[in-house]
Amino acid sequence: MSNFSRQMRLSSSMIRRLHSRAADLSSRCFTTMEGHRPTIVHKRSLDILHDPWFNKGTAFSMTERDRLDLRGLLPPNVMSTEQQIERFMDDLKRLAVNARDGPSDPYALAKWRILNRLHDRNETMYYKVLIANIEEYAPIVYTPTVGLVCQNYSGLFRRPRGMYFSAADRGEMMSMVYNWPADQVDMIVVTDGSRILGLGDLGVQGIGIAIGKLDLYVAAAGINPQRVLPVMIDVGTNNEKLLKDPLYLGLQEHRLDGDEYIAVVDEFMEAVFTRWPHVIVQFEDFQSKWAFKLLQRYRDTYRMFNDDVQGTAGVAIAGLLGAVRAQGKPMIDFPKQKIVVAGAGSAGIGVLNAARKTMARMIGNNESAFESARSQFWVVDAKVSKLITLSLLVGMLSASSSGLITEERENVDPDALPFARKTKEIRRQGLKEGASLAEVVREVKPDVLLGLSAVGGLFSEEVLEALKASTSTRPAIFAMSNPTKNAECTPEEAFSIVGDNIIFASGSPFNDVDLGNGLIGHCNQGNNMYLFPGIGLGTLLSGSRVISDGMLQAAAEWYLAAYMTEEEVVKGVIYPSISSIRNITKEVAAAVVKEAIDEDLAEGYRDMDPRELRKLSQVYWSLMQSNLLSIWCFLSNFPYTPDSLDADSSTQSKTLFLHFIMLKVISQGLNN
Numbered sequence: 001m002s003n004f005s006r007q008m009r010l011s012s013s014m015i016r017r018l019h020s021r022a023a024d025l026s027s028r029c030f031t032t033m034e035g036h037r038p039t040i041v042h043k044r045s046l047d048i049l050h051d052p053w054f055n056k057g058t059a060f061s062m063t064e065r066d067r068l069d070l071r072g073l074l075p076p077n078v079m080s081t082e083q084q085i086e087r088f089m090d091d092l093k094r095l096a097v098n099a100r101d102g103p104s105d106p107y108a109l110a111k112w113r114i115l116n117r118l119h120d121r122n123e124t125m126y127y128k129v130l131i132a133n134i135e136e137y138a139p140i141v142y143t144p145t146v147g148l149v150c151q152n153y154s155g156l157f158r159r160p161r162g163m164y165f166s167a168a169d170r171g172e173m174m175s176m177v178y179n180w181p182a183d184q185v186d187m188i189v190v191t192d193g194s195r196i197l198g199l200g201d202l203g204v205q206g207i208g209i210a211i212g213k214l215d216l217y218v219a220a221a222g223i224n225p226q227r228v229l230p231v232m233i234d235v236g237t238n239n240e241k242l243l244k245d246p247l248y249l250g251l252q253e254h255r256l257d258g259d260e261y262i263a264v265v266d267e268f269m270e271a272v273f274t275r276w277p278h279v280i281v282q283f284e285d286f287q288s289k290w291a292f293k294l295l296q297r298y299r300d301t302y303r304m305f306n307d308d309v310q311g312t313a314g315v316a317i318a319g320l321l322g323a324v325r326a327q328g329k330p331m332i333d334f335p336k337q338k339i340v341v342a343g344a345g346s347a348g349i350g351v352l353n354a355a356r357k358t359m360a361r362m363i364g365n366n367e368s369a370f371e372s373a374r375s376q377f378w379v380v381d382a383k384v385s386k387l388i389t390l391s392l393l394v395g396m397l398s399a400s401s402s403g404l405i406t407e408e409r410e411n412v413d414p415d416a417l418p419f420a421r422k423t424k425e426i427r428r429q430g431l432k433e434g435a436s437l438a439e440v441v442r443e444v445k446p447d448v449l450l451g452l453s454a455v456g457g458l459f460s461e462e463v464l465e466a467l468k469a470s471t472s473t474r475p476a477i478f479a480m481s482n483p484t485k486n487a488e489c490t491p492e493e494a495f496s497i498v499g500d501n502i503i504f505a506s507g508s509p510f511n512d513v514d515l516g517n518g519l520i521g522h523c524n525q526g527n528n529m530y531l532f533p534g535i536g537l538g539t540l541l542s543g544s545r546v547i548s549d550g551m552l553q554a555a556a557e558w559y560l561a562a563y564m565t566e567e568e569v570v571k572g573v574i575y576p577s578i579s580s581i582r583n584i585t586k587e588v589a590a591a592v593v594k595e596a597i598d599e600d601l602a603e604g605y606r607d608m609d610p611r612e613l614r615k616l617s618q619v620y621w622s623l624m625q626s627n628l629l630s631i632w633c634f635l636s637n638f639p640y641t642p643d644s645l646d647a648d649s650s651t652q653s654k655t656l657f658l659h660f661i662m663l664k665v666i667s668q669g670l671n672n
């Protein structure tokens, strides 16, 4: 071989090596500062974002995100360093301004920041703090402060948490899910940010709600924090303020709609269930237009549920049954209750459907029972139909379709249609289509006034005055809208206007009211947090294929409704305190497991044979009920076993035997 050709061979292999080294280097390097030499990083994915030496946060360009396996781990909008600094400074200044204006919101936000920083530094410690002080910190990491966090998310954003799937990721999601570092994910909470609490469309900022809900999964249900995944599906926003905000972190385009929207959610569902076939997906805070459609679309094929529709319905039913007991009546009297509901959105309709079914079951469980249950509800809404929107646009102020919904109303939402009152009926009651809430309350004299309207103060003085004429010995007011400012009324307003003898519940926490003379007006928190962690845990442990109505009903009616003692209910306490959320979650989960087995839906946990599970359930049902959560925490390597395992000597041997069987069952799954 001539020297020349040897040199050629050497140089071509060298060139190949150099090429591959260059390619390798280019995949591992990026610029930390414009105009500077590139940084070489030997890390990938979240490890980069969690490393203060390398992390550029939202300033990673799209090509860098692809090269460094970061795609989907950051909100989609790429920011410049200048924008990042501006966002940080804006936020800092805003806190100073707010602090002068009034203490409460900035104080709660400051607490959230401190907790969030702890979450970033040391997750174990974060959850220990949360669990030990759940009553104090649930209102910070969850409702109501989480709403404020979502509203201020652009300013608060420091380190990403969870995954973002945007409309721009179509066709990529199946590979993007592998950017998430955990091989096992048990729970996903997903939102598209279109209706965050009662705060409307917050776009990508809605990720905060998914994070807050999963904090409760960890704190209340003992789900391992390494196996939860908050998800934001960013399909744009119709919030004009966010669309114009140069510092907004999400896609700055109007929301996708129709088939295009469904295609994005379909792709997301397929991707997550392909990587984690046993995962459970909780849909959260989707506008009602999509909440029902997506629930119908997926509920028979995937392990999923909609918390606002189904979780809220269960919690409301438990409270409504509690209100019957508080009147000194048996629960079976529920079908006689007259109920006025304000707000026929995803939560309102969910409650109406479930309450109607519960009543029908109590009075015969047949067609005519179902029909007669319908007449116990009066629904008031303020939907502006498409036609009216159009007429408003062209300046013709016609009457909006608000007030009492009757069969006379045009363009009634099909989900609300079954509750449209018949004209003949309401004429007899002295009412008409569109009657105001106050008129309806005045004429119907209901036992219950329930709000899921997202309108703060909707239960005005006039409405509450009208409720004084209620035919109930103990009228109940459920002001369930969140966060605090959106509550339909405060407990002070309710007790002072309607009287000391009422039952009061709100979605966000309020303090009890001092009624004088040593009496306390109890303020219950009627929030779906009492159900969703147990629904998720029970579904996970049973390995149910889907989440059936029966499983949800079992959770609400068997357990939550019966949870309070007679003594408590008489005092007006119809929901438990948040401090007992772990105990409630355990029982809710046990009810869900049992029902899944009874309905033949349980497939066992991972490799657990369903027949074995059935046997286990029959023999050890009562024990499971008292030990399920401890066992789960223990076996899933969750570091914070909630209550000490039952060590009572008389039950110890049985308990240990149960632990042994459950250990066998669950370890099969964990070893997969």
Ligand SMILES: NC(=O)c1ccc[n+]([C@@H]2O[C@H](COP(=O)([O-])OP(=O)(O)OC[C@H]3O[C@@H](n4cnc5c(N)ncnc54)[C@H](O)[C@@H]3O)[C@@H](O)[C@H]2O)c1
Pocket (backbone or CB within 6 Å): 195, 196, 197, 198, 199, 287, 288, 307, 308, 312, 315, 342, 343, 344, 345, 346, 347, 348, 380, 381, 382, 383, 384, 452, 453, 454, 455, 458, 480, 481, 482, 483, 486, 506, 507, 508, 526, 527, 528, 529
């Ligand atoms: N406590 C809980 O556990 C819980 C659970 C879910 C939802 N929520 C709260 O319920 C509220 C509604 O949630 P959603 O998902 O049903 O929202 P949604 O937007 O689907 O429904 C709200 C409905 O209220 C109607 N409305 C608006 N103004 C009204 C008025 N003046 N009078 C009567 N109706 C009016 C709207 O037309 C709409 O149909 C939110 O504040 C949410 O935070 C609470």
Ligand SMILES: O=C(O)C[C@H](O)C(=O)O
Pocket (backbone or CB within 6 Å): 143, 196, 197, 198, 285, 307, 308, 481, 482, 507, 527, 528, 529
């Ligand atoms: O998030 C909550 O506090 C309850 C409910 O899911 C809501 O949307 O308001």
Ligand SMILES: [Mg+2]
Pocket (backbone or CB within 6 Å): 197, 284, 285, 307, 308
């Ligand atoms: Mg919600």
